[in-house]
Amino acid sequence: MTSCKTWKFEQTHFGKRALASILLLASFTSYANNANDASHPLISPFSCLLEPSSEVELSSEVQGVIKELRVNRGDKVKKGQVVMKLNSTVEIAAVNTVKARLDFASRKVERNADLYRKSLISDNEQDEMLTEQRLAEFQLKEAKVRLSQRQTRSPISGVVIERIKDPGEFVDEEPFLRIATLNPIHAEVVLPAELYGKISKGQQVNLSALGKDATYQGKVSIIDPIIDAASNTFAVTVSLNNDSQSLFVGQRCDVEFISGS
Structure with missing residues (x-):
């Protein structure tokens, strides 16, 4: 090659x-x-x-197999338009898992708020619950970033002049699309x-x-x-x-x- x-x-x-x-x-x-x-x-x-x-050659931020390639040669694209998506089953599952963890941590903090006000739970226990909630929030942001890396947006408005890859093919740092x-x-x-x-x-x-x-x-x-x-x-x-x-x-x-x- x-x-x-x-x-x-x-x-x-x-x-x-x-x-x-x-x-x-x-x-x-x-x-x-x-x-x-x-x-x-x-x-x-x-x-x-x-x-x-x-003129730009688009490549993927991460390695993977193309699930959708939404444009063909001669198609017009706008800046910011999603032109390609990779298979992202694992990343979607990770987002859903962290969402569930965050929901649980948030409910736990809410349920125990009244107990904390009445001094029925210690400051240490309250701090642990709040820390779990914050960590889940950070983990959700990270999971969403990883999921967003599974798609590529056009950095310019223009016309597709070459489609190098097709759905089902593996991509990495090599270009899969050229736009002018x-x-x-x-x-x-x-x-x-x-x-x-x-x-x-x-x-x-x-x-x-x-x-x-x-x-x-x-x-x-x-x-x-x-x-x-x-x-x-x-x-x-x-x-x-x-x-x-x-x-x-x-x-x-x-x-x-x-x-x-």
């Missing part, structure tokens, strides 16, 4: 580097064609790629080093996506603080509203940085 995961990572890493080179070549060509055009009101168009604004946020959506752009300092965070951007007639507005959200010496480039992330879900991860796109914004 480890070797397969390593192979997948290397394939993905290589693919991203190759795609970045293609985007950079296209960007340089476009930039060179427009560099001497004084009438052009924008910093020349650059090629980009649409990516999720965030598609609104907002990000455009990743590779720029020549000569533009470093000319692009600012919050700068307005016009984006056109492959196969789309519309122009979308976005803002620069991240500027890499380091220039890559090998390629003499730096990367910029553009954030765009995607309420309409008309933009898709993996789409090729072009961006123009609006000067003076």
